[in-house]
Amino acid sequence: MGQTHERPVQSHAASDHDGGMISRDVAASLLRETGLRMTAQRNAVLELLEGNRSHPTADAIITKVQERLGYVSAATIYNTLESLEELGLIRRIDGLEAKAHFDPDTSYHHHAICSSCKRVFDVDLGETRVPNFTVDNIVIHGLCDECKAAKYSTRP
Ligand SMILES: [Zn+2]
Ligand SMILES: [Zn+2]
Numbered sequence: 001m002g003q004t005h006e007r008p009v010q011s012h013a014a015s016d017h018d019g020g021m022i023s024r025d026v027a028a029s030l031l032r033e034t035g036l037r038m039t040a041q042r043n044a045v046l047e048l049l050e051g052n053r054s055h056p057t058a059d060a061i062i063t064k065v066q067e068r069l070g071y072v073s074a075a076t077i078y079n080t081l082e083s084l085e086e087l088g089l090i091r092r093i094d095g096l097e098a099k100a101h102f103d104p105d106t107s108y109h110h111h112a113i114c115s116s117c118k119r120v121f122d123v124d125l126g127e128t129r130v131p132n133f134t135v136d137n138i139v140i141h142g143l144c145d146e147c148k149a150a151k152y153s154t155r156p
Pocket of ligand 2: 105
């Protein structure tokens with residue numbers, strides 16, 4: 001069975017990628033297909049993001065990868081994030097805060113950020129249609145249940 005997996009090199013998040021949480025196996029084979037190597041930096045970033053639902057910022061990813069790999073420049077890690085995003089392996093979410101967050105789940109979904117604890121949550125609103133506009137990401141600002149409970153709880 002001569003099955004070929006031809007994927008466009010410039011596959012963009014959410015469109016070409018199957019969507020869903022990335023696994024390093026899938027990432028490794030996609031990198032191979034596009035002639036890219038699984039570098040230590042790429043591996044460390046993917047290892048950190050695989051199964052990670054916290055939507056970390058670039059700064060948080062850079063700090064963790066530097067802890068693991070010893071000194072690697074922030075610019076190198078940022079470039080790694082950009083190349084993984086271009087491949088559709090991770091998704092960049094703007095508009096949550098002044099800085100971008102990254103998501104290893106490239107499926108179609110939206111995000112809510114808690115104005116108190118700054119945690120980012122996945123939100124499924126189904127397919128969102130706006131006339132004459134393609135919706136990539138809706139950002140909801142509000143208060144998560146935990147922070148709401150903490151805010152309104154009466155302390156002894
Ligand atoms: Zn909160
Ligand atoms: Zn998400």
